[in-house]
Amino acid sequence: MQPIPRHWATLRETHTFPGTGTFALTIHGWSDQSVQEAERDARARMERLVAAGGPTQHGTSGHEYYPERRLPEELLEEIHGEGGALIAAITRNRYGTAVLNTDALLISDIDLPEPSRRSRAGTRPGLLARLFGGRKSDGRDARAHEAEVQGADGGRAGGGPDVEDPAATRVLETIRAFTADHPALGVRTYRTRGGFRLLIAGAHAGPSSDRARQLMEQLRSDQLYMLLCRVHDSYRARLTPKPWRISVDRFEQLGTRTAADAVHRDWVERYRVASREFAVCRLLDVAGPAPSAVELQLIDLHDRATRADSALPLA
Numbered sequence: 001m002q003p004i005p006r007h008w009a010t011l012r013e014t015h016t017f018p019g020t021g022t023f024a025l026t027i028h029g030w031s032d033q034s035v036q037e038a039e040r041d042a043r044a045r046m047e048r049l050v051a052a053g054g055p056t057q058h059g060t061s062g063h064e065y066y067p068e069r070r071l072p073e074e075l076l077e078e079i080h081g082e083g084g085a086l087i088a089a090i091t092r093n094r095y096g097t098a099v100l101n102t103d104a105l106l107i108s109d110i111d112l113p114e115p116s117r118r119s120r121a122g123t124r125p126g127l128l129a130r131l132f133g134g135r136k137s138d139g140r141d142a143r144a145h146e147a148e149v150q151g152a153d154g155g156r157a158g159g160g161p162d163v164e165d166p167a168a169t170r171v172l173e174t175i176r177a178f179t180a181d182h183p184a185l186g187v188r189t190y191r192t193r194g195g196f197r198l199l200i201a202g203a204h205a206g207p208s209s210d211r212a213r214q215l216m217e218q219l220r221s222d223q224l225y226m227l228l229c230r231v232h233d234s235y236r237a238r239l240t241p242k243p244w245r246i247s248v249d250r251f252e253q254l255g256t257r258t259a260a261d262a263v264h265r266d267w268v269e270r271y272r273v274a275s276r277e278f279a280v281c282r283l284l285d286v287a288g289p290a291p292s293a294v295e296l297q298l299i300d301l302h303d304r305a306t307r308a309d310s311a312l313p314l315a
Contacts, residue, residue, distance in 0.1 A: 001103040001234060004089045005030035008072035009038035011046050017054035025049065028072050073099070074259060079301065081294050088298055090239065096251025096271060098239040098305065103207050105291075105298045106200040107235035108216050109192075109225045110174075112167050171196055171220075178219055179287045186288040188299065190281035190306075193245065193314040195222075197237065197281050199299055201291035208233050238280060239305040241315035246274040278315035279307035 009029045016022040027049065029042025049055065073091035076098060081087045088102035100107075172189075175198065179187045186201035198219065205211035207229040216226050229235055243250055248271050259265070283303065291299060303309060 001086055001088065001101070003032060003078070003086060004073070004075045004091055004101060005032055005038075006075060007031045007033070007035045007038045009035060009042045010072065011039075011042040013046060015050055015054065020054055023055055025055065030072070079298070081297065087294055088301070092251075093238075094252050096243050096248075096267065097241065100237040100239055100298070100302060100305070101232065101234040102298055103234055105235065105295050106198075106203040106205055106212060106215065107237045108198040108200065108219050108221045110171050110196045110198070110219060111222045112165075112171065112195040168196075174220060181218075182215075183288065186291050186295075187286075188283065189285040189287075190283055190308060191314070192281045193242075199237075199302065201295040201299075202289060206233070207235050237302060237306075239302070240271075241275050241278045241280060243271060243274075245315035246271075246278055248274050275315075277312060279310050279312040280314065281306050281308050282310075282314065283308040 007030065009031075011027045011029065012025065013027075014022060014024050025046065027042050027046045029038045029040070029045060031037035031041060071094060073093055075089060075091055077090040078086055079088035079090070079102075087104045088100060091099050091101060093099050175187070175189055175196070179185070184202055188199040188201075190197040190199070200215070203211070203215060205215060212229070213226065225236075249267070251267060251271075290296075
């Protein structure tokens with residue numbers, strides 16, 4: 001994969017465009033070489049946006065949450081394969097969570113409607129057995145696995161009682177159909193606080209490729225997530241809890257801080273301590289062929305970071 005940019009610059013200007021109004025524009029530039037080059041990149045982008053007639057015509061919004069180029073993210077770690085090739089990077093996103101970025105393993109997010117998210121635990125006992133054939137692919141007894149899912153939240157903060165939700169049932173049926181249609185793919189299904197996450201081995205599909213789009217559309221993946229993957233040319237998976245779900249103030253409220261600032265380090269420590277009692281996702285099912293060595297390296301990293309095999313509440 002391409003390296004994550006190491007230098008960022010942000011340019012904010014207000015411009016008025018005939019017929020559309022006045023916009024407070026925020027443009028981000030980046031560079032692997034220097035801050036000065038990132039500043040020049042931001043200036044060039046601003047000039048192109050203004051020349052194109054503003055954000056309405058240009059197809060983006062003033063705040064650039066899902067932009068046509070990357071958003072600034074602190075680079076936390078680079079992950080290399082056995083031959084030394086860069087296979088992934090971990091960044092800190094705009095609200096402070098650690099995010100896995102990779103083009104070596106297809107990652108798909110499927111969101112549930114808000115009422116369905118409130119169950120947060122996954123599925124009712126019996127549902128997984130019906131949808132996935134009564135036995136996990138790694139040979140564990142389905143009844144034991146269902147008991148884990150049932151008791152995973154334990155009534156603690158961030159989780160609630162398990163219910164068989166129609167929207168979650170439809171998603172699991174879609175995943176089962178997808179797995180049957182693609183027997184050459186290794187599919188790992190996880191429950192998240194807001195829906196489901198799939199790690200798909202053997203896809204050999206770049207994040208911005210037509211094949212990736214087709215596979216994710218078949219799964220009815222979140223459209224904004226698909227756009228973000230194309231923009232970053234990387235699949236993305238959140239590895240740590242969202243701050244507001246664990247009673248930590250939002251990271252972006254710190255403003256334009258860097259890792260050298262004491263206020264930045266203080267937030268990171270408070271967030272780290274608060275995250276100890278939560279998981280990001282829970283492994284539900286494993287199907288299909290075994291992953292490659294590189295894919296397995298990324299899966300292991302993901303599962304350890306998200307605590308996917310724990311019984312902690314999801315956040």
